[in-house]
Amino acid sequence: MTMHVTLRQLQAFVAVMEAGSFSEAAEAMHLSQAALSGLIRELESRVGVRLLDRTTRSVSPSAVGEAFEPMVRRVLASLDEALDSLSNLKDLRRGVVRLAAPEPLSCTLLPELIASYTARHPGIDVRFEDVPIELVLAGLQNGSTDVGFGPAGVAADDAIEAHVLWADPLWVALAPGDPLAEAASVSWKDLRATPVVNYMPNFSPNVLSQVPVRNHPRKIVPVHRVNTALSMLQVMRGAVVCPFITEPFVRGFGLAFLPLLQPQVSWRVAMFVRRGLSVSPAVESFLRFAREFTREKATGSAVGRGR
Structure with missing residues (x-):
């Protein structure tokens, strides 16, 4: 089954995991808190499982979210590496x-x-x-x-x-x-x-x-x-x-x-x-x-x- 997950949704998930707070993650991504919350909801809807447990005072990963985080980081790191390689080729630092x-x-x-x-x-x-x-x-x-x-x-x-x-x-x-x-x-x-x-x-x-x-x-x-x-x-x-x-x-x-x-x-x-x-x-x-x-x-x- 194909899940149409976006790069922005994955970045929002990692930002919340790093900040431990929706407000701080939103500030780090230069988004409103509502926009960030919308990205997380869309991600959870696409994967069909809750990734973050929220309370009025805190946010923490669910069991699935905790297992999902390192995989997301690897995907984002691989993408960054690919983009760096492309930049090196374009800028003639490699080839x-x-x-x-x-x-x-x-x-x-x-x-x-x-x-x-x-x-x-x-x-x-x-x-x-x-x-x-x-x-x-x-x-x-x-x-x-x-x-x-x-x-x-x-x-x-x-x-x-x-x-x-x-x-x-x-x-x-x-x-x-x-x-x-x-x-x-x-x-x-x-x-x-x-x-x-x-x-x-x-x-x-x-x-x-x-x-x-x-x-x-x-x-x-x-x-x-x-x-x-x-x-x-x-x-x-x-x-x-x-x-x-x-x-x-x-x-x-x-x-x-x-x-x-x-x-x-x-x-x-x-x-x-x-x-x-x-x-x-x-x-x-x-x-x-x-x-x-x-x-x-x-x-x-x-x-x-x-x-």
């Missing part, structure tokens, strides 16, 4: 954001982005997976990932929405002793006779489609990871095409890093979310922060490219 990104973003953009966000919102638990782009998209589809990052144009699924953050021009990494490294820039034509060690998925449709066929590299050596590609330049002559954001990473390998021109091709960085999905306050705040952060990053990157 979880699950991210995923492939290389090279996982070793360039994401560490700095995560560190900056958690410094502003230390109560938010940011969980990050560095996985290939196929697993980034799969995580968004199955719900194990809240926000993904990667190159724009890879999400063919209509359920995934891509937000382009900025377009980063492609540069080329070379061994310091390579003759091409002596110039101020490198053209695609210059790379025709140089083995290109490629880690980018869909390199031909996403990158080479923007380059005249006559200037395509004659030899492409495929690998899976950017650090593998860069490491190979230490043991063989070749080139690695990378977005400008990887500059610190490339320099860390002791390689030269030059603009790749004629034509200049850009690599668009995108943030992926599940289309039409309601997100938590923590995820919503991260999305806003990521847009602001990458806007500043793109501006700073443009200044750096103009050196």
Whole structure:
């Protein structure tokens, strides 16, 4: 049987139990004594049993009321805890954001982005997976990932929405002793006779489609990871095409890093979310922060490219 008991009725009962008086309980709840008495009568009517024994001078719990009190307190305490938790989520004192990104973003953009966000919102638990782009998209589809990052144009699924953050021009990494490294820039034509060690998925449709066929590299050596590609330049002559954001990473390998021109091709960085999905306050705040952060990053990157 369902009893339509209200929160206000339960609060009135506990207030009377604590005060031992209807007048003092009414004052504590900022109610008239008649209104408080009405709440108690309604509660007793709903539960079908007397909870308080009243006399002209005092009020005390009935046997049932005495047994009922700790249960009511647990209900009210659980509600307070639930409301506190909701407030913490809303005010970003608690929450979880699950991210995923492939290389090279996982070793360039994401560490700095995560560190900056958690410094502003230390109560938010940011969980990050560095996985290939196929697993980034799969995580968004199955719900194990809240926000993904990667190159724009890879999400063919209509359920995934891509937000382009900025377009980063492609540069080329070379061994310091390579003759091409002596110039101020490198053209695609210059790379025709140089083995290109490629880690980018869909390199031909996403990158080479923007380059005249006559200037395509004659030899492409495929690998899976950017650090593998860069490491190979230490043991063989070749080139690695990378977005400008990887500059610190490339320099860390002791390689030269030059603009790749004629034509200049850009690599668009995108943030992926599940289309039409309601997100938590923590995820919503991260999305806003990521847009602001990458806007500043793109501006700073443009200044750096103009050196």
